Amino acid sequence: MTKTTKTAIGLLALYAAIPGAVRAQADDDELLLAPAAESAMSLKFSGFADLEWARFFTNGDPRWKGRGIPENSAFSVGNLNLYMDGRLDKNWRSLIEIRFTYLPAGVALQGQSDPLSTGTGFYTDTQTYDYAQLRAKTQWGGIVIERAWLEYRLHQVLTLRAGHFLTPYGIWNVDHGSPTIIDIAPPFVIGQELFPRSQVGLELYGSVFLGSRARLGYHATVSNGRIGHNPAYVDLDSKYGWGGRFFLELGLGAAGELKLGYSTYGGRNTDRHQGLEVVAAPVNGTEVGVLVPKTTTWTGDEWDQAVDAKWELGGLTLQGEYFEQRLRDEQRTVVIGSGASAVTSSTRQDPYWRRGWYGLVGYRLPLAIMPFAVYQYISDSRADWQHDSTQDAYEWTLGVNWRVRPNVVLKASYSYAWWPRTQQTLENKDPLKWLATQVAWAF
Amino acid sequence: MRTILKVALAASLALAAAPAVAEPIAVIVNKDNPRSGLTVQEVRSMFLGRRTEWPDGTPAQPFDLPPAAPGRAVFIEAVAGMKPERFAEQWVDQQVRGAGNALKVAASPGAAVKLVAKFRGGIAFVPLSAVTSAVKVLILDGKLPGQRGYPIPEIR
Numbered sequence: 001m002t003k004t005t006k007t008a009i010g011l012l013a014l015y016a017a018i019p020g021a022v023r024a025q026a027d028d029d030e031l032l033l034a035p036a037a038e039s040a041m042s043l044k045f046s047g048f049a050d051l052e053w054a055r056f057f058t059n060g061d062p063r064w065k066g067r068g069i070p071e072n073s074a075f076s077v078g079n080l081n082l083y084m085d086g087r088l089d090k091n092w093r094s095l096i097e098i099r100f101t102y103l104p105a106g107v108a109l110q111g112q113s114d115p116l117s118t119g120t121g122f123y124t125d126t127q128t129y130d131y132a133q134l135r136a137k138t139q140w141g142g143i144v145i146e147r148a149w150l151e152y153r154l155h156q157v158l159t160l161r162a163g164h165f166l167t168p169y170g171i172w173n174v175d176h177g178s179p180t181i182i183d184i185a186p187p188f189v190i191g192q193e194l195f196p197r198s199q200v201g202l203e204l205y206g207s208v209f210l211g212s213r214a215r216l217g218y219h220a221t222v223s224n225g226r227i228g229h230n231p232a233y234v235d236l237d238s239k240y241g242w243g244g245r246f247f248l249e250l251g252l253g254a255a256g257e258l259k260l261g262y263s264t265y266g267g268r269n270t271d272r273h274q275g276l277e278v279v280a281a282p283v284n285g286t287e288v289g290v291l292v293p294k295t296t297t298w299t300g301d302e303w304d305q306a307v308d309a310k311w312e313l314g315g316l317t318l319q320g321e322y323f324e325q326r327l328r329d330e331q332r333t334v335v336i337g338s339g340a341s342a343v344t345s346s347t348r349q350d351p352y353w354r355r356g357w358y359g360l361v362g363y364r365l366p367l368a369i370m371p372f373a374v375y376q377y378i379s380d381s382r383a384d385w386q387h388d389s390t391q392d393a394y395e396w397t398l399g400v401n402w403r404v405r406p407n408v409v410l411k412a413s414y415s416y417a418w419w420p421r422t423q424q425t426l427e428n429k430d431p432l433k434w435l436a437t438q439v440a441w442a443f
Numbered sequence: 444m445r446t447i448l449k450v451a452l453a454a455s456l457a458l459a460a461a462p463a464v465a466e467p468i469a470v471i472v473n474k475d476n477p478r479s480g481l482t483v484q485e486v487r488s489m490f491l492g493r494r495t496e497w498p499d500g501t502p503a504q505p506f507d508l509p510p511a512a513p514g515r516a517v518f519i520e521a522v523a524g525m526k527p528e529r530f531a532e533q534w535v536d537q538q539v540r541g542a543g544n545a546l547k548v549a550a551s552p553g554a555a556v557k558l559v560a561k562f563r564g565g566i567a568f569v570p571l572s573a574v575t576s577a578v579k580v581l582i583l584d585g586k587l588p589g590q591r592g593y594p595i596p597e598i599r
Contacts, residue, residue, distance in 0.1 A: 048539055085543055090502060095541050147541060156496045166541070177539035207493075212484035215493060249493070251484055368528060406531035442535050 041089065047082040047097075050178040050440035051075060057433040069432065077102075078438075079178055081146060091154070097147040104140055145232070146198065157206035164232060165203050168219035168245045169195045169263035170308040170321045178440035179409050182317070182370065182401050185436065187358040188378035188393055194323040194354055195265050195304045199223035199241060200232050213251035220244045225267035226302070237299060241267025256313030263306045270299040277336050292337045300330030300349070315364035317372075322357040352381045368403040392421045407442040465597040467571045467588035468514045471556065471578040473563045476501075480582030483594045487522050489566055490530075492537050492545050497564055506549045506558050506567035513552075514598040518568045521595045570598060 055073035079099060086094040104126070130138035149163030166173055172190045175181045185191070201223025207215050224232070225241030243265035250258045277294035280287045303326045310319040330349035335342050356378030364370045374397040399413030418431040470486055472478065477499065488494035489503050496502050508515045510527065519530045538544045549555035552573035559565035560577035571588050574580055586593040 044544075046538055046544075083538075083541070087543075093543065095543075097541065153502075155500055156494070174540055175536070176541070180536045180539045209485075209488070209494060212482040212488075215488070368532075403528075403532060406528060407535045442539050 042087045044085045044087075045082065046085065046443060047080075048177045048179050048440065048442045049080045050078050050438050052078045052184065052436060052438045054434055054436040057435075059430075061430065079440075081177065088150075092150070092152055094150045095147055097145075099144040099146050101142050101144055102139070103142050149203075155206065157208050159205055161203040161205065162201075164198060164200045165221075166198050167196050167243065167265065168203070168205065168221070169243075169265070169304075170261065170306050170323075171259075171310055171319055172321065173197065177442065178438065179407060179442040182360060182362055182372050183374055183397060183399060184411050184413050184438045185397075185415070187321070187356075187374070187376045188395070189321065189323045189356040189358060189376070192354070192356075192378060193226075194325040194356065195243075195263065195306060196226040196241070196267075198227065198232075199225070199243075200227070201240070213253075215249040217247045217249075218245065221265075223267075226269040228269050228271045229273065230271055236270035236272055236297075237268045239268040241265060241269075243267075256311060256316075259308075259310045261306075261308040263308070264304065266301075266303040268299065268301050270297065272297045279336060295335045297333045297335075298330070299333075300327050302327045315370075317360070317362045317364070317370075320357060320359040322355075324353060324355040326353045327351065349382075354378065354380045362401070370401040370403070371399070372401060373398050393417055393419050409438075409440045411438040411440065412436070465599050466514070467593065467597050468518050468568050468595045469571045469574050469588045470566065470568050470581045470583060470595075471559050471574060472566050472581055473559055473561075474577065474579050475563050476579065478581070479579070480585065483522055483584055486566070486581075486583065487524065490519075490523055490546070491533055492542060495545065501564040503545075503566060504562050504564045505546050506555045506565060507546050508549055508552060508555060508568070514568070514570050517596050517598060522568075568595075 084096040126140040130136040151161040153159045205219040207217030221243040224235035245263040247261040278289045281290045306323040308321040328351040333346045358376035362372035395417035397415040402410045552569035555567035
């Protein structure tokens with residue numbers, strides 16, 4: 001027996017000793033450029049990230065400071081999201097998406113004053129020695145759980161999902177990632193969260209084909225409700241949030257493809273914030289200021305509705321979304337002090353609404369270059385416009401989006417926003433203009 | 444040297460003048476799949492990840508081919524109605540949305556046939572010459588590959 005023959009027999013014996021399932025997987029891997037068979041358990045890492053550079057033309061107007069408008073242009077890694085997609089079985093799937101951020105990194109809470117007038121807030125020193133690298137320093141940073149769910153698929157018409165999921169509404173919130181969305185910044189109606197961005201609870205979804213050219217789908221959700229300012233794992237009012245969505249996709253042959261959707265959400269949101277308040281108190285016969293705990297609780301019911309439409313014909317994309325949020329029974333309760341000496345005050349907000357929409361048109365040219373334009377609007381029925389600087393706002397954006405690779409997108413845009421009612425009453429009456437660029441990639 | 448050039452030129456002209464061999468592209472499924480035919484729209488929705496299972500509930504598993512595989516661009520343009528780059532973008536978008544990427548890439552047409560033969564919900568497209576008796580060729584819009592009116596152009 002030659003040495004070669006002995007080696008071959010040895011290899012065959014070794015092959016025979018490998019369990020059948022492992023061997024089958026290895027055989028599949030030879031057949032596939034992208035491994036993993038449908039029945040095998042697998043874990044896949046992917047994600048997306050983007051780098052942005054923006055320049056706001058504020059003419060050095062100090063009134064923009066403290067309103068979220070950076071004084072200086074800067075590069076920033078905006079999103080760095082990692083997906084862990086686990087195929088647990090033929091019917092079980094898990095998705096965990098986490099976003100790595102630079103926050104808190106010493107950023108003060110929004111609304112606090114800026115004693116040094118340094119820009120959009122004030123910062124505390126967050127540098128500390130890096131326990132992993134001698135003589136090096138590092139900064140605080142955080143991780144945001146964007147999604148974490150497990151789903152069981154019974155049929156194309158019924159999948160049950162449990163966990164932390166993105167609220168299934170409209171187009172933008174579902175598209176979600178910077179490589180997929182066309183513009184750089186989300187529209188007001190998305191940024192202002194007229195619907196909750198994500199929820200923790202249960203979701204049912206599915207779709208059915210109506211003939212070969214139409215698909216009708218649905219989502220139904222029940223959750224803790226809007227996550228708001230408190231952690232996602234608490235529900236301060238024990239009232240669930242209920243929501244749903246219907247969508248219809250139509251293949252129109254030579255007229256392209258049309259998608260229509262209707263979404264709704266209703267629920268109570270309760271937020272609680274604790275801080276300190278200086279109150280006057282007699283000490284040895286003299287009134288002095290002392291710090292006492294202050295608890296502020298907001299609660300209110302909301303009912304949100306939205307419609308969306310997207311039409312694609314060749315290189316042309318037209319899409320729009322309209323949102324309306326109605327709020328009632330909104331109450332703000334402040335408790336200053338504790339125990340028997342606590343002082344409670346309560347104010348009630350009249351029912352009000354917020355509504356807005358955007359329209360986007362883009363045309364894909366050769367080399368995957370897409371010029372686009374966006375026009376958007378948001379309004380609020382409250383008389384008190386100090387609630388937020390971006391209410392009753394209009395904006396148009398012109399931009400270009402170049403998908404240099406299927407997973408790499410370069411974007412540039414110029415935006416112009418104005419606040420007609422604010423111009424008459426409050427500060428910041430000048431329109432805001434800015435230039436933004438972004439490279440976004442999926443991996 | 445001049446003779447060699449003349450021979451090379453003549454050979455090139457002869458090759459260019461020869462009729463191109465046209466080959467149909469077959470859409471194949473597992474032999475246990477009860478369907479014998481589909482519409483192009485149904486195949487499209489499977490290859491775009493919208494139709495995720497067969498009528499009997501078996502998960503659909505579409506298999507793509509490597510970018511340079513013969514007939515791939517023809518299939519994608521005829522069935523998905525888009526260029527291969529746009530088709531790739533669709534799947535990147537699906538992944539970013541969190542819908543996962545169900546599309547697997549077979550290493551070759553032969554590998555695609557073996558995979559479809561193995562997975563009950565498998566569906567792939569291959570040049571007709573790569574088809575073996577281990578899989579079933581689908582009728583598309585009522586036509587078999589090679590028949591007049593078959594919705595996918597032949598590879599030339």
